[in-house]
Structures are given as C-alpha cells and as structure tokens.
Amino acid sequence: MAAQTTQSWKIGDVTITQFVELTFEGLEAFLPLATPEAVLPIEWLNPHFITPEGVLKFSIHALVIETPTKRIIVDTCVGNDKPREMFPDWHMLQTSFLKDLEGAGFAPESFDVVLCTHLHLDHVGWNTMLKNDSWVPTFPNARYLIERTEFDYVNEEQEADEVEQWLKDSNRDVLIDSIKPVLEAGLVDLVSNDHQVCDEVRLVPTPGHTIGHVSVSIESKGEAGLITGDFIHHPCQLAHPEWSVTSDYDPAQSVVTRNQAFEQLADSPTLVIGTHWPEPTAGWIVRENDVFKLETTDD
Numbered sequence: 001m002a003a004q005t006t007q008s009w010k011i012g013d014v015t016i017t018q019f020v021e022l023t024f025e026g027l028e029a030f031l032p033l034a035t036p037e038a039v040l041p042i043e044w045l046n047p048h049f050i051t052p053e054g055v056l057k058f059s060i061h062a063l064v065i066e067t068p069t070k071r072i073i074v075d076t077c078v079g080n081d082k083p084r085e086m087f088p089d090w091h092m093l094q095t096s097f098l099k100d101l102e103g104a105g106f107a108p109e110s111f112d113v114v115l116c117t118h119l120h121l122d123h124v125g126w127n128t129m130l131k132n133d134s135w136v137p138t139f140p141n142a143r144y145l146i147e148r149t150e151f152d153y154v155n156e157e158q159e160a161d162e163v164e165q166w167l168k169d170s171n172r173d174v175l176i177d178s179i180k181p182v183l184e185a186g187l188v189d190l191v192s193n194d195h196q197v198c199d200e201v202r203l204v205p206t207p208g209h210t211i212g213h214v215s216v217s218i219e220s221k222g223e224a225g226l227i228t229g230d231f232i233h234h235p236c237q238l239a240h241p242e243w244s245v246t247s248d249y250d251p252a253q254s255v256v257t258r259n260q261a262f263e264q265l266a267d268s269p270t271l272v273i274g275t276h277w278p279e280p281t282a283g284w285i286v287r288e289n290d291v292f293k294l295e296t297t298d299d
C-alpha cells in the first residue's frame with residue numbers, strides 16, 4: 001500500500017500529527033441518506049470530501065498528540081492481521097502503518113497513552129499486534145484509556161436487541177483480539193467520559209454512535225481543538241445533522257449530540273479534526289444561513 005501523506009496541526013504548545021492507514025470512497029449502505037443527489041448540492045464538499053459524482057470520501061487514521069509532557073495516540077485504526085471477514089477490504093490487512101509511525105520518530109515504546117474514542121474495529125486495531133501467533137500490546141509502556149460504560153458494554157456483551165448482528169459479531173472479535181490482550185497485560189485504565197488526561201487534553205462525552213463514545217478536547221495557550229471520533233463520520237453531516245449511520249447504537253441520541261456539538265463549535269476558533277475526514281481533515285465549523293458548514297485550512 002502506498003505511503004500516505006502526513007498532516008499536522010498546532011494547538012498552542014500541543015502538536016497533533018496524523019497517520020493514515022486507509023482512504024476509501026463509498027459506504028452508501030452505511031450512511032444511506034447521503035445519496036449523490038443529496039450531497040452534490042452541498043457545494044463546499046467538493047472537491048475534498050466527495051467525488052465529482054457525489055460519492056463520499058473517507059479516511060481511517062490515527063492522531064498523535066504531543067503535549068509538553070505526554071505522547072498520546074488517539075484511535076488505532078484497523079490494524080494488521082486481524083480477521084474481519086465481514087469487511088473484506090479490512091480483513092487480514094497489511095499496511096505500513098506501524099513502520100510509518102516509527103519512521104517518523106514515534107516508536108511504539110515511546111507512547112504514554114492510547115486513547116480510544118470508542119471500541120469499534122476501526123478505532124482499536126493497533127491496540128495489539130500479532131507476535132508468535134498471539135496478540136500482544138503494540139504500545140507496551142502506555143496506559144490504554146477506555147471509557148467505563150463503553151468497556152462494560154463490550155466486555156459484558158450487553159448489546160441491545162436492536163443492535164444488528166454483524167455489529168455484535170464485530171464487537172466480539174474486537175474484544176478478543178484488541179481489548180482482552182491489553183486488559184490481561186494490566187495496561188487498561190477505565191475512565192469517566194469527562195476524564196482529564198493531562199493539563200491540555202480531556203475527554204468530552206459525545207454519546208449516540210456508541211453508548212460511551214467520547215471526543216477529545218485539546219486546549220493550550222488560549223487555543224482549542226477537538227478530535228471528533230465518530231459522533232460525526234463525514235462533513236456532509238454538518239449540513240444534515242439528522243443523517244445517522246446504520247451502526248449507531250442510538251441514532252436519535254447521535255442526532256442530539258451532533259446538533260449540540262455544532263451549536264457549541266459554530267463560529268468558535270476551535271479547530272475540529274475529523275476522525276474519518278479525508279484531507280484536509282481539519283477545519284472550523286461556521287454557520288451560514290442557519291446551516292452548518294466546514295471551513296478548511298485551504299479555503
């Protein structure tokens with residue numbers, strides 16, 4: 001797989017660096033209301049976030065946060081060697097993700113914290129890696145922070161009846177190969193949904209996509225940033241906060257969360273970094289004629 005470009009952003013004394021694992025187009029079945037007819041009229045989505053045909057573009061990437069005292073990785077993508085039969089493009093994946101990270105000066109041993117916004121397969125994959133036929137923690141010196149209700153839900157397999165079977169199966173696979181090995185190594189800290197990670201970084205509750213979903217707030221020297229996680233998957237949801245993905249645990253709550261977050265962020269200087277947004281990946285939410293849109297760094 002071709003090496004991906006790396007972007008980085010500054011929030012005061014904090015640097016955030018992106019490591020892309022995969023980019024792809026499509027997922028119509030996953031965000032069914034975002035048809036080409038519905039997204040093509042949203043002009044600012046073109047060219048970064050949709051193709052000329054109105055197909056959505058996505059990215060799977062990790063975001064490395066460096067504060068003056070901590071090195072943190074937020075969301076660890078799909079990972080290599082993971083059996084994911086129900087997602088053929090992600091099944092037994094082989095990418096240069098870890099080598100890219102290491103090559104840029106981020107050795108796995110150097111991380112203090114691994115932060116998962118939620119426990120879906122594309123956010124926890126590199127929590128572990130395959131070594132001598134077993135799953136071992138990729139970041140052996142890090143504390144892995146997991147929101148407590150999110151952990152209980154997956155660990156106790158408390159899935160609600162309305163959750164689709166494929167998602168239950170996926171959560172179980174993830175538990176076995178990407179959560180239990182770090183738990184058994186004693187590396188997991190269960191935390192609250194507003195946990196302060198260090199002076200500059202804290203969790204913000206953004207429930208709906210999953211039960212204990214969190215976003216990550218960064219504040220330093222009067223500047224602010226927010227890593228979304230999956231409370232929003234694609235920038236088109238700024239224009240349509242009511243569009244939910246089929247894998248939302250509570251679609252109604254996810255709409256409430258998006259509306260609240262956009263209201264708060266609109267016309268603020270907070271740099272919003274999207275967990276699945278393709279390049280340029282970050283921007284500012286603005287309100288225009290009562291509709292939200294994203295202003296990107298190259299606008």
Ligand SMILES: [Zn+2]
Pocket residue numbers: 120122123230276
């Ligand atoms: Zn995701």
